[in-house]
Amino acid sequence: MFLSRLQFSNSPTAQALSGFWRSPDSGQRRSAQHNIMWSVFAKEGNSEQERDFLWREEGEGSFIALSHRPPMQNDLFRPHVIKEFAPCLKSGDxxxxxxxxxxxxxxxxxxxxxxxxxxxxxxxxxxxxxxxxxxxxxxxxxxxxxxxxxxxxxxxxxxxxxxxxxxxxxxxxxxxxxxxxxxxxxxxxxxxxxxxxxxxxxxxxxxxxxxxxxxxxxxxxxxxxxxx
CATH class of the missing domain: 3.30.70.1210 (Crispr-associated protein; domain 2)
Known part of the structure; x- marks a missing residue:
């Protein structure tokens, strides 16, 4: 598993979409973020892909994702911070x-x-x-x-x-x-x-x-x- 921190970039593409992911309407914002997160986890050519990642918004333009594959890089985001994630959980922790x-x-x-x-x-x-x-x-x-x-x-x-x-x-x-x-x-x-x-x-x-x-x-x- 991979735990990643993703941050929107200042690229022209990201700024052009900022009206959606910064929308004051939380439903519209969540819907836009849903689509944007799929842009870094979708497998090319696989229209039937099942979701194999979880994510949450951490702040304006910042997200954390847990996934089976590392997220792809695109110009919507700054370089992702990615680390392998395999915590050693023990009874009583x-x-x-x-x-x-x-x-x-x-x-x-x-x-x-x-x-x-x-x-x-x-x-x-x-x-x-x-x-x-x-x-x-x-x-x-x-x-x-x-x-x-x-x-x-x-x-x-x-x-x-x-x-x-x-x-x-x-x-x-x-x-x-x-x-x-x-x-x-x-x-x-x-x-x-x-x-x-x-x-x-x-x-x-x-x-x-x-x-x-x-x-x-x-x-x-x-x-x-x-x-x-």
Missing amino acids: RLAFKLRANATRSLENAETGKSRRLDVVTYDLLSYPMKERGLRRRDVAQSAGTEWIKRQGAKHGFEIIQNAVTDYKIDVLPRFTVGPRCTPKFGIIDMTGLLVVTEPKKLWNQIIFGFGRAKSFGCGLMLLRASS
């Missing part, structure tokens, strides 16, 4: 983590039997009257995000010690086809905290795969560092 996730649950319609996916915050807010949801949003984001990451830990080899939800927002991507059901919408939670590794192989396999959904749009990459 205490690690700080950072994660941006589209964490979801299925909501079933009792009448039709059909289900739809909602992000965990929206799901939990449905239990409150509409007029209270705005006031409850911050607390519900903290509780729903924490319960979700604890469930992930139980399945994927780690135990949560601390978790803080630092941001929650809903990004609406540009509509690709006609019709409201064709408009992608993601509830995105940013979390930081501490975890203890219980099953290193399980955790590593999930780090490679990514957490939650919307991984093509900058979600799912868990970053770890040693914690005292």
